[in-house]
Amino acid sequence: MGAMAMAVPVVRRHECASVYLIHAAGTFENGLGVVGKPLAGNLTDVLPSFAAVGLDSSAEYDATVAEGGQTMGDLIANLSSTCPEQKFILSGYSKGAMVVHATDLSDELKSHVCGISVFGDPDDAKGLAAGRGLADVWPIVDPVIGVNVAPFCNDGDAICDGGLDIATHLAYATDGSVTQAAAVLAAACA
Template structure:
Protein backbone atom coordinates (compact mmCIF):
# COMPACT_ATOMS: atom_id res chain seq x y z
CA UNK A 1 0.00 0.00 0.00
CA UNK A 2 2.77 2.42 0.92
CA UNK A 3 4.69 1.59 -2.26
CA UNK A 4 1.55 2.15 -4.35
CA UNK A 5 0.84 5.52 -2.78
CA UNK A 6 4.48 6.56 -3.10
CA UNK A 7 4.34 5.71 -6.80
CA UNK A 8 1.16 7.77 -7.11
CA UNK A 9 2.84 10.78 -5.50
CA UNK A 10 5.87 10.40 -7.77
CA UNK A 11 3.51 10.06 -10.74
CA UNK A 12 1.82 13.35 -9.85
CA UNK A 13 5.20 15.07 -9.64
CA UNK A 14 6.17 13.60 -13.01
CA UNK A 15 2.93 14.88 -14.52
CA UNK A 16 3.69 18.39 -13.27
CA UNK A 17 7.21 18.26 -14.67
CA UNK A 18 6.02 17.03 -18.08
CA UNK A 19 3.28 19.64 -18.34
CA UNK A 20 5.39 22.53 -17.10
CA UNK A 21 8.06 21.81 -19.68
CA UNK A 22 5.55 23.06 -22.24
CA UNK A 23 4.99 26.48 -20.72
CA UNK A 24 6.08 29.02 -18.15
CA UNK A 25 3.23 30.29 -16.00
CA UNK A 26 3.15 34.11 -15.89
CA UNK A 27 4.07 35.74 -12.62
CA UNK A 28 1.09 37.72 -11.32
CA UNK A 29 1.19 39.73 -8.14
CA UNK A 30 -1.51 38.85 -5.64
CA UNK A 31 -1.86 39.68 -1.96
CA UNK A 32 -1.74 37.04 0.71
CA UNK A 33 -5.27 36.58 2.03
CA UNK A 34 -5.63 36.30 5.79
CA UNK A 35 -8.45 34.34 7.35
CA UNK A 36 -10.19 35.63 10.41
CA UNK A 37 -10.47 33.34 13.43
CA UNK A 38 -12.93 30.55 12.72
CA UNK A 39 -14.77 31.93 9.70
CA UNK A 40 -17.92 30.17 8.53
CA UNK A 41 -16.03 28.96 5.44
CA UNK A 42 -12.31 28.82 4.70
CA UNK A 43 -10.54 28.20 1.39
CA UNK A 44 -7.07 26.67 1.42
CA UNK A 45 -5.60 27.42 -2.02
CA UNK A 46 -2.25 26.56 -3.62
CA UNK A 47 -1.01 28.92 -6.34
CA UNK A 48 0.54 27.91 -9.65
CA UNK A 49 4.14 27.64 -10.80
CA UNK A 50 6.22 30.83 -10.62
CA UNK A 51 3.44 32.91 -9.08
CA UNK A 52 4.49 35.08 -6.12
CA UNK A 53 3.38 34.12 -2.61
CA UNK A 54 -0.34 34.44 -2.01
CA UNK A 55 -3.45 32.93 -3.50
CA UNK A 56 -2.38 33.67 -7.07
CA UNK A 57 -4.55 35.13 -9.81
CA UNK A 58 -6.82 32.10 -10.15
CA UNK A 59 -7.14 31.54 -6.41
CA UNK A 60 -7.92 35.19 -5.74
CA UNK A 61 -10.64 35.27 -8.40
CA UNK A 62 -12.14 32.02 -7.11
CA UNK A 63 -12.29 33.24 -3.50
CA UNK A 64 -13.76 36.61 -4.53
CA UNK A 65 -16.45 34.87 -6.55
CA UNK A 66 -17.25 32.46 -3.74
CA UNK A 67 -17.65 35.33 -1.27
CA UNK A 68 -20.37 36.75 -3.48
CA UNK A 69 -22.33 33.47 -3.45
CA UNK A 70 -22.63 32.48 0.21
CA UNK A 71 -24.89 35.17 1.61
CA UNK A 72 -23.75 36.72 4.85
CA UNK A 73 -21.38 33.91 5.78
CA UNK A 74 -17.74 34.85 6.30
CA UNK A 75 -15.12 33.38 3.97
CA UNK A 76 -11.49 33.19 5.08
CA UNK A 77 -8.60 32.18 2.85
CA UNK A 78 -5.26 30.51 3.49
CA UNK A 79 -2.52 30.71 0.85
CA UNK A 80 -0.47 27.51 0.88
CA UNK A 81 3.12 28.30 1.81
CA UNK A 82 5.42 26.52 -0.65
CA UNK A 83 7.95 27.58 -3.30
CA UNK A 84 5.73 27.02 -6.39
CA UNK A 85 9.06 26.95 -8.24
CA UNK A 86 10.38 24.77 -11.05
CA UNK A 87 11.65 22.33 -8.43
CA UNK A 88 8.53 20.21 -8.69
CA UNK A 89 9.54 17.89 -5.88
CA UNK A 90 8.39 20.78 -3.67
CA UNK A 91 4.81 19.71 -4.43
CA UNK A 92 5.20 17.51 -1.35
CA UNK A 93 6.23 20.55 0.73
CA UNK A 94 3.08 22.31 -0.40
CA UNK A 95 0.98 19.28 0.46
CA UNK A 96 2.53 19.15 3.92
CA UNK A 97 1.84 22.83 4.58
CA UNK A 98 -1.72 22.63 3.29
CA UNK A 99 -2.48 19.46 5.23
CA UNK A 100 -1.01 20.88 8.43
CA UNK A 101 -3.23 23.95 8.09
CA UNK A 102 -6.33 21.90 7.26
CA UNK A 103 -5.75 19.74 10.33
CA UNK A 104 -5.23 22.86 12.46
CA UNK A 105 -8.60 24.16 11.28
CA UNK A 106 -10.27 20.81 11.91
CA UNK A 107 -8.99 20.80 15.47
CA UNK A 108 -9.46 24.46 16.34
CA UNK A 109 -12.41 25.54 14.18
CA UNK A 110 -14.49 22.38 13.88
CA UNK A 111 -17.59 24.22 12.68
CA UNK A 112 -15.81 25.93 9.77
CA UNK A 113 -16.63 24.40 6.40
CA UNK A 114 -13.35 23.84 4.55
CA UNK A 115 -12.75 24.22 0.82
CA UNK A 116 -9.55 23.08 -0.90
CA UNK A 117 -8.31 24.47 -4.19
CA UNK A 118 -5.30 24.79 -6.43
CA UNK A 119 -4.13 25.90 -9.84
CA UNK A 120 -1.54 24.12 -12.01
CA UNK A 121 1.25 22.93 -9.70
CA UNK A 122 -1.04 23.96 -6.86
CA UNK A 123 -3.66 21.53 -8.16
CA UNK A 124 -1.04 18.78 -7.85
CA UNK A 125 -0.56 19.84 -4.23
CA UNK A 126 -4.26 19.23 -3.63
CA UNK A 127 -4.08 15.94 -5.55
CA UNK A 128 -1.47 14.67 -3.12
CA UNK A 129 -3.58 15.60 -0.10
CA UNK A 130 -6.69 14.00 -1.57
CA UNK A 131 -5.11 10.87 -3.05
CA UNK A 132 -2.24 9.82 -0.79
CA UNK A 133 -3.37 8.54 2.63
CA UNK A 134 0.07 7.54 3.91
CA UNK A 135 3.49 9.24 4.12
CA UNK A 136 5.85 8.87 1.17
CA UNK A 137 8.23 10.71 -1.19
CA UNK A 138 8.47 13.74 1.11
CA UNK A 139 4.79 13.90 2.01
CA UNK A 140 4.61 13.50 5.77
CA UNK A 141 1.20 14.85 6.80
CA UNK A 142 -1.68 12.77 5.41
CA UNK A 143 -5.17 13.90 6.31
CA UNK A 144 -6.89 11.91 9.05
CA UNK A 145 -9.84 9.64 8.20
CA UNK A 146 -12.40 12.18 9.48
CA UNK A 147 -11.27 14.90 7.04
CA UNK A 148 -14.36 14.43 4.81
CA UNK A 149 -16.48 15.49 7.79
CA UNK A 150 -14.89 18.95 7.52
CA UNK A 151 -13.92 19.41 3.86
CA UNK A 152 -17.07 20.40 1.98
CA UNK A 153 -15.62 20.83 -1.51
CA UNK A 154 -12.51 20.81 -3.70
CA UNK A 155 -11.90 22.97 -6.79
CA UNK A 156 -8.83 22.62 -8.99
CA UNK A 157 -7.83 24.27 -12.25
CA UNK A 158 -5.32 23.09 -14.86
CA UNK A 159 -4.74 19.89 -12.88
CA UNK A 160 -1.75 17.85 -14.14
CA UNK A 161 -3.21 14.58 -12.87
CA UNK A 162 -6.20 15.01 -15.19
CA UNK A 163 -3.75 14.64 -18.08
CA UNK A 164 -2.79 11.18 -16.87
CA UNK A 165 -6.40 10.14 -16.38
CA UNK A 166 -6.71 10.84 -12.64
CA UNK A 167 -8.96 13.88 -12.22
CA UNK A 168 -10.18 14.49 -8.70
CA UNK A 169 -13.72 13.82 -9.88
CA UNK A 170 -12.74 10.14 -10.16
CA UNK A 171 -11.79 9.91 -6.49
CA UNK A 172 -13.93 7.43 -4.53
CA UNK A 173 -13.72 9.74 -1.50
CA UNK A 174 -13.76 13.24 -2.99
CA UNK A 175 -15.27 12.80 -6.45
CA UNK A 176 -18.80 13.91 -5.58
CA UNK A 177 -17.59 17.10 -3.93
CA UNK A 178 -14.88 17.98 -6.48
CA UNK A 179 -14.76 20.10 -9.60
CA UNK A 180 -11.69 19.62 -11.81
CA UNK A 181 -11.60 22.18 -14.62
CA UNK A 182 -9.41 22.23 -17.73
CA UNK A 183 -9.67 24.86 -20.45
CA UNK A 184 -9.82 23.40 -23.97
CA UNK A 185 -6.33 22.73 -25.29
CA UNK A 186 -4.51 23.39 -22.01
CA UNK A 187 -1.36 21.21 -22.26
CA UNK A 188 -1.05 20.90 -18.48
CA UNK A 189 -4.32 19.04 -18.02
CA UNK A 190 -5.15 17.70 -21.48
CA UNK A 191 -3.55 16.41 -24.66
CA UNK A 192 -3.80 19.85 -26.24
CA UNK A 193 -1.00 22.24 -27.14
CA UNK A 194 -2.64 25.64 -26.63
CA UNK A 195 -0.18 27.15 -24.15
CA UNK A 196 -2.13 30.42 -23.64
CA UNK A 197 -5.16 28.35 -22.59
CA UNK A 198 -3.38 27.60 -19.31
CA UNK A 199 -3.70 31.27 -18.38
CA UNK A 200 -7.38 31.51 -19.31
CA UNK A 201 -9.15 30.25 -16.20
CA UNK A 202 -10.30 33.65 -14.96
CA UNK A 203 -11.44 35.23 -18.27
CA UNK A 204 -13.08 31.97 -19.35
CA UNK A 205 -15.43 32.16 -16.37
CA UNK A 206 -14.21 28.89 -14.89
CA UNK A 207 -13.38 30.45 -11.51
CA UNK A 208 -17.01 31.60 -11.35
CA UNK A 209 -18.17 28.15 -12.43
CA UNK A 210 -16.15 26.54 -9.67
CA UNK A 211 -17.42 29.03 -7.09
CA UNK A 212 -21.00 28.22 -8.06
CA UNK A 213 -20.34 24.49 -7.70
CA UNK A 214 -18.67 24.92 -4.31
CA UNK A 215 -21.34 27.29 -2.99
CA UNK A 216 -23.91 24.62 -3.75
CA UNK A 217 -22.13 22.26 -1.35
CA UNK A 218 -21.74 24.71 1.52
Protein backbone atom coordinates in the same frame (compact mmCIF):
# COMPACT_ATOMS: atom_id res chain seq x y z
CA MET B 1 7.98 24.38 5.99
CA GLY B 2 10.51 23.97 3.25
CA ALA B 3 10.09 25.44 -0.19
CA MET B 4 6.35 25.97 0.11
CA ALA B 5 5.22 28.42 2.75
CA MET B 6 1.84 29.82 3.62
CA ALA B 7 0.99 33.33 2.64
CA VAL B 8 -1.65 35.14 4.60
CA PRO B 9 -3.72 37.22 2.19
CA VAL B 10 -7.04 36.79 3.97
CA VAL B 11 -10.03 37.86 1.90
CA ARG B 12 -12.51 38.17 4.74
CA ARG B 13 -11.53 37.14 8.24
CA HIS B 14 -13.89 35.73 10.81
CA GLU B 15 -12.69 34.00 13.92
CA CYS B 16 -13.55 30.42 13.02
CA ALA B 17 -15.10 31.23 9.66
CA SER B 18 -17.72 28.72 8.60
CA VAL B 19 -15.86 28.08 5.34
CA TYR B 20 -12.13 28.45 4.73
CA LEU B 21 -10.59 28.34 1.24
CA ILE B 22 -7.05 27.01 0.98
CA HIS B 23 -5.72 27.63 -2.53
CA ALA B 24 -2.44 26.24 -3.88
CA ALA B 25 -1.12 28.67 -6.47
CA GLY B 26 0.55 27.74 -9.75
CA THR B 27 4.24 27.73 -10.62
CA PHE B 28 6.02 30.95 -9.61
CA GLU B 29 2.83 32.38 -8.02
CA ASN B 30 2.44 33.55 -4.45
CA GLY B 31 -0.56 33.83 -2.17
CA LEU B 32 -3.87 33.18 -3.85
CA GLY B 33 -2.37 33.71 -7.29
CA VAL B 34 -4.11 34.59 -10.52
CA VAL B 35 -6.93 32.02 -10.12
CA GLY B 36 -7.32 31.97 -6.33
CA LYS B 37 -7.94 35.72 -6.02
CA PRO B 38 -11.07 35.82 -8.21
CA LEU B 39 -12.26 32.49 -6.77
CA ALA B 40 -12.01 33.89 -3.24
CA GLY B 41 -13.72 37.09 -4.38
CA ASN B 42 -16.65 35.15 -5.82
CA LEU B 43 -16.96 33.03 -2.68
CA THR B 44 -16.78 36.10 -0.44
CA ASP B 45 -19.88 37.41 -2.21
CA VAL B 46 -21.95 34.28 -1.48
CA LEU B 47 -20.65 32.84 1.80
CA PRO B 48 -21.34 35.07 4.81
CA SER B 49 -18.62 33.64 7.05
CA PHE B 50 -15.58 33.05 4.85
CA ALA B 51 -11.80 33.29 4.95
CA ALA B 52 -9.09 32.41 2.43
CA VAL B 53 -5.37 31.75 2.34
CA GLY B 54 -2.96 30.88 -0.44
CA LEU B 55 -0.01 28.54 -0.37
CA ASP B 56 3.09 29.97 -2.03
CA SER B 57 4.87 28.02 -4.74
CA SER B 58 8.53 27.63 -5.54
CA ALA B 59 10.21 26.57 -8.76
CA GLU B 60 11.13 23.06 -7.58
CA TYR B 61 8.37 20.95 -9.06
CA ASP B 62 8.27 17.49 -7.47
CA ALA B 63 9.55 18.52 -4.05
CA THR B 64 7.05 21.33 -3.72
CA VAL B 65 4.11 19.14 -4.69
CA ALA B 66 4.85 16.74 -1.82
CA GLU B 67 5.69 19.58 0.57
CA GLY B 68 2.62 21.51 -0.54
CA GLY B 69 0.38 18.52 0.13
CA GLN B 70 1.93 18.18 3.59
CA THR B 71 1.54 21.92 4.26
CA MET B 72 -2.09 21.86 3.14
CA GLY B 73 -2.82 18.82 5.31
CA ASP B 74 -1.08 20.35 8.34
CA LEU B 75 -3.01 23.59 7.91
CA ILE B 76 -6.34 21.73 7.77
CA ALA B 77 -5.41 19.74 10.89
CA ASN B 78 -4.38 22.89 12.80
CA LEU B 79 -7.43 24.90 11.79
CA SER B 80 -9.76 21.97 12.53
CA SER B 81 -8.38 21.63 16.04
CA THR B 82 -8.98 25.34 16.68
CA CYS B 83 -12.32 25.55 14.84
CA PRO B 84 -13.87 22.05 14.86
CA GLU B 85 -17.03 23.11 12.99
CA GLN B 86 -15.12 24.79 10.16
CA LYS B 87 -15.48 23.45 6.60
CA PHE B 88 -12.76 23.67 3.98
CA ILE B 89 -12.60 24.28 0.26
CA LEU B 90 -9.38 23.07 -1.33
CA SER B 91 -8.34 24.57 -4.62
CA GLY B 92 -5.33 24.57 -6.88
CA TYR B 93 -4.18 25.94 -10.20
CA SER B 94 -1.72 24.04 -12.41
CA LYS B 95 1.00 22.71 -10.08
CA GLY B 96 -1.27 23.75 -7.21
CA ALA B 97 -3.86 21.23 -8.47
CA MET B 98 -1.21 18.54 -7.98
CA VAL B 99 -0.80 19.77 -4.40
CA VAL B 100 -4.52 19.19 -3.81
CA HIS B 101 -4.19 15.60 -5.08
CA ALA B 102 -1.11 15.11 -2.86
CA THR B 103 -2.91 16.21 0.31
CA ASP B 104 -3.25 13.09 2.43
CA LEU B 105 -5.95 13.45 5.07
CA SER B 106 -7.44 11.11 7.62
CA ASP B 107 -11.10 10.20 7.10
CA GLU B 108 -11.95 12.57 9.96
CA LEU B 109 -10.21 15.50 8.26
CA LYS B 110 -11.65 14.57 4.85
CA SER B 111 -15.09 14.98 6.42
CA HIS B 112 -14.28 18.67 7.01
CA VAL B 113 -13.62 19.24 3.30
CA CYS B 114 -16.86 20.34 1.65
CA GLY B 115 -15.56 21.16 -1.82
CA ILE B 116 -12.58 21.00 -4.18
CA SER B 117 -11.77 22.89 -7.35
CA VAL B 118 -8.78 22.48 -9.65
CA PHE B 119 -7.82 24.38 -12.78
CA GLY B 120 -5.41 23.22 -15.50
CA ASP B 121 -4.59 20.06 -13.51
CA PRO B 122 -1.43 18.24 -14.75
CA ASP B 123 -2.76 15.09 -13.00
CA ASP B 124 -5.81 15.08 -15.29
CA ALA B 125 -6.23 11.91 -17.38
CA LYS B 126 -4.57 13.62 -20.42
CA GLY B 127 -2.30 15.91 -18.40
CA LEU B 128 1.48 16.11 -18.28
CA ALA B 129 1.55 14.18 -14.97
CA ALA B 130 -1.17 11.65 -15.83
CA GLY B 131 1.30 8.82 -15.19
CA ARG B 132 1.05 9.54 -11.46
CA GLY B 133 -2.46 8.03 -11.57
CA LEU B 134 -4.01 10.71 -9.36
CA ALA B 135 -6.68 12.10 -11.70
CA ASP B 136 -9.48 10.68 -9.54
CA VAL B 137 -7.79 10.97 -6.13
CA TRP B 138 -9.45 13.69 -4.04
CA PRO B 139 -9.02 14.48 -0.31
CA ILE B 140 -12.77 14.56 0.36
CA VAL B 141 -15.39 12.01 1.46
CA ASP B 142 -17.51 10.78 -1.48
CA PRO B 143 -16.13 12.98 -4.30
CA VAL B 144 -18.69 13.70 -7.02
CA ILE B 145 -17.67 15.75 -10.06
CA GLY B 146 -20.00 18.72 -10.43
CA VAL B 147 -21.38 18.35 -6.91
CA ASN B 148 -18.44 18.76 -4.51
CA VAL B 149 -15.51 18.54 -6.95
CA ALA B 150 -15.13 21.07 -9.75
CA PRO B 151 -12.24 20.29 -12.14
CA PHE B 152 -11.58 22.62 -15.06
CA CYS B 153 -9.40 21.71 -18.06
CA ASN B 154 -9.80 23.81 -21.20
CA ASP B 155 -9.75 22.06 -24.57
CA GLY B 156 -6.24 22.15 -25.99
CA ASP B 157 -4.63 23.15 -22.66
CA ALA B 158 -0.95 22.18 -22.95
CA ILE B 159 -0.77 21.20 -19.26
CA CYS B 160 -3.97 19.22 -18.61
CA ASP B 161 -5.37 18.25 -22.02
CA GLY B 162 -2.31 17.18 -23.98
CA GLY B 163 -2.77 20.10 -26.35
CA LEU B 164 -0.39 22.71 -27.63
CA ASP B 165 -2.14 25.87 -26.45
CA ILE B 166 -0.60 27.57 -23.41
CA ALA B 167 -3.04 30.50 -23.72
CA THR B 168 -5.94 28.24 -22.72
CA HIS B 169 -3.95 27.22 -19.63
CA LEU B 170 -3.65 30.86 -18.64
CA ALA B 171 -7.34 31.68 -19.18
CA TYR B 172 -9.05 30.13 -16.13
CA ALA B 173 -9.19 33.39 -14.16
CA THR B 174 -11.05 35.18 -16.95
CA ASP B 175 -12.92 32.57 -19.02
CA GLY B 176 -15.81 31.90 -16.60
CA SER B 177 -14.23 28.83 -14.95
CA VAL B 178 -13.78 30.61 -11.62
CA THR B 179 -17.40 31.76 -11.59
CA GLN B 180 -18.63 28.24 -12.36
CA ALA B 181 -16.36 26.77 -9.68
CA ALA B 182 -17.62 29.26 -7.08
CA ALA B 183 -21.22 28.29 -7.83
CA VAL B 184 -20.48 24.57 -7.36
CA LEU B 185 -18.43 25.19 -4.22
CA ALA B 186 -20.93 27.56 -2.64
CA ALA B 187 -23.73 25.02 -3.16
CA ALA B 188 -21.59 22.22 -1.70
CA CYS B 189 -20.42 24.24 1.29
CA ALA B 190 -23.46 26.35 2.22
